[in-house]
Amino acid sequence: MAEALLAVANVSKRFGGLLAVDQACLSAEQGKITALIGPNGAGKTTLFALICGFLKPSSGQVTYRGEDITGRPPHRLASQGIVRTFQIVQPFAGLTVRENIAVGAHLHVASRAAALKAAERIAGEVGLGPMLDRPAGNLTVAARKRLELARALAAKPALLLLDEVLAGLTPSEIRDIVPVIRAIRDGGVTILMIEHVMQAVMNLSERIYVLAEGRIIAQGAPAEIAADPKVIEAYLGHDAANRLRGSAHVH
Amino acid sequence: MLTAVIIPTVINGLLMGAVYALVALGLTLIYGVLHIINFAHGALLSAALFAAFLCFRYLGLDPYVSVFGLAPLFFLLGYGLQRFVIGPAAHGKDSNILLVTLGLAVIIENALLYVFRADTRTIEVPYAFNVVEFAGSFLAVPRVVGFFAAFGVAAALWAILSLTDIGKAIRAVAKEKIGAQLAGIDVGHVYAVTFGLGTACLAVAACLLIPSYYVNPHVGDAFVLVAFTIVVLGGMGSVPGALLGGLFVGVVESLCGFYLGESLGQIGIFLMFILVLLFRPTGMFGERA
Amino acid sequence: MNSRKILPLVIPVAALAVVPVFVHSNVVLNFMVIALLIALVGQGWNILGGYGGQYSFGHAAFFGTGAYATAILQVRYGVNAWPAFAIGIAAGALVGAVIGFLSFRSGLRGSYFALVTLAFAEVLRILASVAPITGAGVGTLIKLDLRPISFQFQSRAAFYWVILALFALSLLIVRVIENSRFGARLVAVRENEDAARALGVDALSVKLWAMTISAAITAAGGCFYAQYFLFLDAGIAYGPWISVEALLAPIIGGLGTAFGPLLGALAVKLLGELAKFVTGDAPGLDLVLYGVVLVLVVWLAPGGVAGLMSRISSRKTRAAHG
Numbered sequence: 001m002a003e004a005l006l007a008v009a010n011v012s013k014r015f016g017g018l019l020a021v022d023q024a025c026l027s028a029e030q031g032k033i034t035a036l037i038g039p040n041g042a043g044k045t046t047l048f049a050l051i052c053g054f055l056k057p058s059s060g061q062v063t064y065r066g067e068d069i070t071g072r073p074p075h076r077l078a079s080q081g082i083v084r085t086f087q088i089v090q091p092f093a094g095l096t097v098r099e100n101i102a103v104g105a106h107l108h109v110a111s112r113a114a115a116l117k118a119a120e121r122i123a124g125e126v127g128l129g130p131m132l133d134r135p136a137g138n139l140t141v142a143a144r145k146r147l148e149l150a151r152a153l154a155a156k157p158a159l160l161l162l163d164e165v166l167a168g169l170t171p172s173e174i175r176d177i178v179p180v181i182r183a184i185r186d187g188g189v190t191i192l193m194i195e196h197v198m199q200a201v202m203n204l205s206e207r208i209y210v211l212a213e214g215r216i217i218a219q220g221a222p223a224e225i226a227a228d229p230k231v232i233e234a235y236l237g238h239d240a241a242n243r244l245r246g247s248a249h250v251h
Numbered sequence: 252m253l254t255a256v257i258i259p260t261v262i263n264g265l266l267m268g269a270v271y272a273l274v275a276l277g278l279t280l281i282y283g284v285l286h287i288i289n290f291a292h293g294a295l296l297s298a299a300l301f302a303a304f305l306c307f308r309y310l311g312l313d314p315y316v317s318v319f320g321l322a323p324l325f326f327l328l329g330y331g332l333q334r335f336v337i338g339p340a341a342h343g344k345d346s347n348i349l350l351v352t353l354g355l356a357v358i359i360e361n362a363l364l365y366v367f368r369a370d371t372r373t374i375e376v377p378y379a380f381n382v383v384e385f386a387g388s389f390l391a392v393p394r395v396v397g398f399f400a401a402f403g404v405a406a407a408l409w410a411i412l413s414l415t416d417i418g419k420a421i422r423a424v425a426k427e428k429i430g431a432q433l434a435g436i437d438v439g440h441v442y443a444v445t446f447g448l449g450t451a452c453l454a455v456a457a458c459l460l461i462p463s464y465y466v467n468p469h470v471g472d473a474f475v476l477v478a479f480t481i482v483v484l485g486g487m488g489s490v491p492g493a494l495l496g497g498l499f500v501g502v503v504e505s506l507c508g509f510y511l512g513e514s515l516g517q518i519g520i521f522l523m524f525i526l527v528l529l530f531r532p533t534g535m536f537g538e539r540a
Numbered sequence: 541m542n543s544r545k546i547l548p549l550v551i552p553v554a555a556l557a558v559v560p561v562f563v564h565s566n567v568v569l570n571f572m573v574i575a576l577l578i579a580l581v582g583q584g585w586n587i588l589g590g591y592g593g594q595y596s597f598g599h600a601a602f603f604g605t606g607a608y609a610t611a612i613l614q615v616r617y618g619v620n621a622w623p624a625f626a627i628g629i630a631a632g633a634l635v636g637a638v639i640g641f642l643s644f645r646s647g648l649r650g651s652y653f654a655l656v657t658l659a660f661a662e663v664l665r666i667l668a669s670v671a672p673i674t675g676a677g678v679g680t681l682i683k684l685d686l687r688p689i690s691f692q693f694q695s696r697a698a699f700y701w702v703i704l705a706l707f708a709l710s711l712l713i714v715r716v717i718e719n720s721r722f723g724a725r726l727v728a729v730r731e732n733e734d735a736a737r738a739l740g741v742d743a744l745s746v747k748l749w750a751m752t753i754s755a756a757i758t759a760a761g762g763c764f765y766a767q768y769f770l771f772l773d774a775g776i777a778y779g780p781w782i783s784v785e786a787l788l789a790p791i792i793g794g795l796g797t798a799f800g801p802l803l804g805a806l807a808v809k810l811l812g813e814l815a816k817f818v819t820g821d822a823p824g825l826d827l828v829l830y831g832v833v834l835v836l837v838v839w840l841a842p843g844g845v846a847g848l849m850s851r852i853s854s855r856k857t858r859a860a861h862g
Contacts, residue, residue, distance in 0.1 A: 073737070074737040074738050090732045092731035095728075102724060103739055104739045112719050349595055350595070350835075351834075351838055355831065355835065356831075357834070361831065364827075518663055521663045525659050530646070
């Protein structure tokens with residue numbers, strides 16, 4: 001069995017009276033795509049923030065390559081190979097696409113010229129070649145998503161955390177970007193993704209964790225998750241799930 | 252006989268604190284609803300003080316009378332500034348609002364400087380030095396009036412916010428701007444009304460201060476810094492926070508001024524302000540990572 | 541960095557350098573000296589505010605520290621003017637580092653950062669107005685000694701070349717920053733601090749360095765002021781006037797551009813002269829004008845003069861191709 005690149009052990013986060021994440025456990029296997037799904041407000045982005053150092057867990061431990069990285073600041077984690085994207089896209093709006101990606105490249109390269117060159121190459125890989133000199137603020141949503149990916153790639157991650165990278169994309173845009181994500185995985189990058197677009201999740205991921213109300217309620221291969229009644233209930237609510245089950249019995 | 256000295260100092264601090272609270276109320280209201288820090292607050296207070304001064308000097312109006320004219324006037328001024336200058340100029344960007352309110356502060360303060368020069372002015376009202384005895388202390392009548400008036404205004408504000416339609420609209424916008432917009436509330440109008448209310452508070456504070464205080468173009472700044480400290484201490488957007496914070500700061504300032512003297516007392520306020528900004532509780536305002 | 545990047549800097553500086561050869565009027569030279577001084581101070585602000593996106597409302601803290609350090613070292617400790625100048629810059633940089641560390645470590649951004657810098661500057665101003673070492677209310681006077689060894693010059697042209705050299709140096713620093721990893725990270729933090737952190741940028745360190753460099757350059761302006769005017773008091777050294785002019789110049793001229801502060805400084809000073817011409821030397825009117833211009837620029841031309849210029853040139857390019 002492949003080793004876990006990332007291991008999250010009993011991580012919780014409390015905001016005052018609210019327990020946003022409750023004893024969450026998950027692991028991302030090296031070289032695989034792992035998905036984190038769940039209804040809105042379940043705490044998925046909070047969990048990402050806890051893993052990447054944007055928030056400190058109230059309790060629990062995050063391990064990366066066997067090393068305890070709990071609460072380490074994001075920029076240090078980035079240099080260790082953990083890079084995340086954001087649910088609400090955060091381009092460097094005043095900078096061009098090339099300059100945006102170069103910031104990621106600079107993690108490993110000090111020379112401005114080298115970083116800009118690397119940016120050009122990576123832009124090509126995600127299909128942003130023609131837009132290199134456009135200000136990031138002028139890009140379409142789909143292009144911004146690619147930019148988010150490109151920036152993260154430029155930072156040469158070993159573990160890439162994608163936060164709803166497919167949100168806001170049309171079906172054809174999704175169809176276009178999914179192979180890009182797969183190609184990243186094929187290049188050796190481990191991916192942990194939060195996603196709502198079920199079709200893509202089922203297609204892309206090799207293991208799925210389901211988070212509801214801050215707790216992991218199910219985990220396993222896509223087929224198992226799709227059939228899990230707890231998952232259906234979490235998404236559709238108790239009554240709707242019962243009704244579904246009821247109608248299934250009638251047939 | 253330390254208590255003979257401490258108690259009056261504390262009581263005077265409370266009286267002063269109520270007026271600070273009034274200035275802070277305007278600031279916290281503006282922050283709570285518009286989410287902007289109004290850098291022009293100090294200059295507007297200076298302008299209000301000069302307005303009260305002019306009413307006294309040229310119209311013979313006692314400040315406790317002119318307040319009834321100045322408060323609505325300054326409400327309109329604040330409304331106009333937000334609706335027609337700050338709102339449009341900022342294009343919605345936070346960094347712009349910062350600069351625009353700074354620009355307004357510079358304009359107002361220096362316009363006052365240009366017109367009135369830097370000399371300090373005072374007004375002489377017959378009751379300025381009347382005192383009232385309480386708990387072994389002699390309290391200046393204007394300060395006592397100021398204390399009660401400040402609470403009165405706070406109560407009036409509370410009433411407006413809780414009971415009137417516009418008050419409800421203001422609270423809605425403060426909580427959830429986009430939702431309020433969808434519900435048909437004219438956010439630009441609400442912003443302007445809020446700013447107007449905040450500025451009106453300044454007019455009242457000015458009329459309460461002027462019998463026992465001096466007027467020059469820079470006075471407003473000193474008050475506003477104290478007001479900022481109060482607002483940050485008491486919680487941005489919290490009306491009771493502004494009141495309690497005001498009283499607290501008033502007492503602290505009184506004690507500091509008593510023990511340290513004028514200038515160092517002023518530094519004390521600035522340092523308290525800096526410390527509050529640097530060490531305020533995590534997550535209170537969401538500015539921390 | 542190749543000559544292609546340096547040449548656009550050299551030509552305007554060279555043009556400015558020959559001005560005293562043709563212009564002998566002390567009035568004009570004085571105007572240019574002050575404009576370049578404000579441009580230097582503004583360049584300091586520009587690095588933190590224009591490139592870094594952190595708006596300080598208290599840059600007087602660095603200007604005044606540089607000025608007072610230079611003056612006090614000479615007047616009270618007999619230090620020669622030139623090392624005093626260097627120490628003044630270092631002192632300003634140190635104050636910048638301290639204020640920056642305290643503010644950024646506490647996570648202050650936006651309005652809160654502006655507020656705290658304002659407060660720090662005011663604290664220094666009040667301290668300077670009562671501390672005996674600065675001469676308190678009376679102020680500090682540097683002894684007139686018009687010899688180069690005392691960093692004072694008979695001819696105004698000499699002062700002009702000194703301030704021009706300092707500004708040219710600041711241009712070079714900005715150009716180097718623009719083409720470095722540090723600069724790329726700095727503007728990334730400006731555009732989106734969280735995204736930058738996620739990409740490995742140590743935002744605290746970047747902002748702190750920017751603050752320190754910014755403070756050093758502004759302090760250099762303060763040191764020069766002391767040598768040129770030979771008199772300081774708390775209101776001059778740490779007063780709001782310099783905090784306002786420090787931010788006004790780059791905003792009017794174009795935030796985040798190398799020449800913005802110079803364009804803006806010229807505009808601001810010309811406005812000041814206009815105000816004086818129209819209404820005499822009454823205090824306050826020039827600042828009123830500055831405030832109005834600030835609001836107008838933010839409202840109507842956020843890119844400043846540089847922004848307008850690039851909009852005009854891109855329109856011409858489009859017209860040529862269209």
